[in-house]
Amino acid sequence: MEIEIIKCHGSGNDFLLIDEMTNDYSFTEEERANLAKALCNRTTDLGADGILFVMKSEIADGRMRVFNADGSEASMCGNGLRCVARYVCELLNKSTALIQTMKADLLVSKEEEIFPEIPTYKVEISPVSFQTSDLPLNVDAETLVDKKIPALTDELKFTAVAVPNPHLISIVEKEQIHSEIQKDISEFVNGPNELFPDGVNVSFVNTIQKGRIYVRTFERGVGFTNACGTAMSASTLVTCLQGINDLEQPVEVFNNGGKVRCVAHKNQETYKIDLIGNATYMYKTSVEVDLVNPAGFTCGNKEEFTQENQQYGKLQEEVKQYLTLSL
Structure with a gap:
C-alpha cells in the first residue's frame, strides 16, 4: 500500500500527516497504532513524535486523530492541531475552520505571522478541567492546585489539569530545570503507579519575566519532546491562576x-486557551x-519545503540565544 505523507511540525514537535479526506485510505485501529510505531521510529527514514490522521x-470541516510514537492515541495535541488547521484551511481555501477532536470540536484560524514568513495558526485548547478524576489522578482531593505530592517529591508543588489530555505542572527555579528531578518524576508517573494509572504529561515551568515563560515537557507516550502544545497552553493558564501572568x-x-x-481566557467558571x-x-x-x-516500509523521494525550514531555523536560533542568556 502506498501512503502519501507530509512531515510537519509545531514548535519542533514533529508529525507525519496522513490525509484521509481526499485519499481512499482505510485503516483499522490496530493498523493505526502499528503504523505509528513503525513510521515514527527514529531509526528509520522518517521518525516523528506521532501521526496526524x-x-x-460529519459535524466539522475536518477531524483529527493523533497516535503517539508508542502506538497510543492522544485525546488532544495542540502542536499537531496547528498543522491540521493549516492543512484543512488550505485544502478548503478557508481562513477559519472547525476541527473535530476526540473530546471537543475546536475553532482554528490563520493568524498574523509569529515570525517572518512562517505560517501561523491559532487553535482553541479546551475543555479545561481541574477535577482530579478527569486526568485521572488518584488522590484524596477533588482538585490539586499548587500542592505537594509527597509520593513524588517534597521539593515541588504541582497543579493537575486536563485540557482534555492530562497534565501535571510545576513552577520551578532554573536549577530544577537543569536537574534530573523531572526525568525521575516523569518516568515514575508514566510507569506502573497508583497515582496516575493512565500516565500523565509532566511540565516544568520557569518564569523568565512577566509575559514570558519557558516550558519543558515530558510527554506521555513520547518522552521529552521539543514542545507540547497543550502543555504550553495549560502552563500559561497555571501561571495566570498563580498571579505570575494575567488572563486575557x-x-x-x-x-x-x-x-x-x-x-x-475565563468565561464565568470555565477556561479556554488560545495557542498561536x-x-x-x-x-x-x-x-x-x-x-x-509496517516496520518493513520503504520511503520514496522527499520534496523539501526549503524556504519554510530555513525561516523556522532562524526563529530557533533566535530563541536558542535568548534561552542561553535567560536560563
Whole structure:
C-alpha cells in the first residue's frame, strides 16, 4: 500500500500527516497504532513524535486523530492541531475552520505571522478541567492546585489539569530545570503507579519575566519532546491562576523547539486557551508499506519545503540565544 505523507511540525514537535479526506485510505485501529510505531521510529527514514490522521467529519470541516510514537492515541495535541488547521484551511481555501477532536470540536484560524514568513495558526485548547478524576489522578482531593505530592517529591508543588489530555505542572527555579528531578518524576508517573494509572504529561515551568515563560515537557507516550502544545497552553493558564501572568493577556512561551504565544481566557467558571504558533511543513514523501508488517516500509523521494525550514531555523536560533542568556 502506498501512503502519501507530509512531515510537519509545531514548535519542533514533529508529525507525519496522513490525509484521509481526499485519499481512499482505510485503516483499522490496530493498523493505526502499528503504523505509528513503525513510521515514527527514529531509526528509520522518517521518525516523528506521532501521526496526524486528517479525516472527514460529519459535524466539522475536518477531524483529527493523533497516535503517539508508542502506538497510543492522544485525546488532544495542540502542536499537531496547528498543522491540521493549516492543512484543512488550505485544502478548503478557508481562513477559519472547525476541527473535530476526540473530546471537543475546536475553532482554528490563520493568524498574523509569529515570525517572518512562517505560517501561523491559532487553535482553541479546551475543555479545561481541574477535577482530579478527569486526568485521572488518584488522590484524596477533588482538585490539586499548587500542592505537594509527597509520593513524588517534597521539593515541588504541582497543579493537575486536563485540557482534555492530562497534565501535571510545576513552577520551578532554573536549577530544577537543569536537574534530573523531572526525568525521575516523569518516568515514575508514566510507569506502573497508583497515582496516575493512565500516565500523565509532566511540565516544568520557569518564569523568565512577566509575559514570558519557558516550558519543558515530558510527554506521555513520547518522552521529552521539543514542545507540547497543550502543555504550553495549560502552563500559561497555571501561571495566570498563580498571579505570575494575567488572563486575557498574551504570554510568550519558549520551548526547546522554538516559541508560541498563548492567551488564557475565563468565561464565568470555565477556561479556554488560545495557542498561536507555527505550522511548518518539512517535506512531502510517500511510503510503500505492508499493513501486516509496517516496520518493513520503504520511503520514496522527499520534496523539501526549503524556504519554510530555513525561516523556522532562524526563529530557533533566535530563541536558542535568548534561552542561553535567560536560563
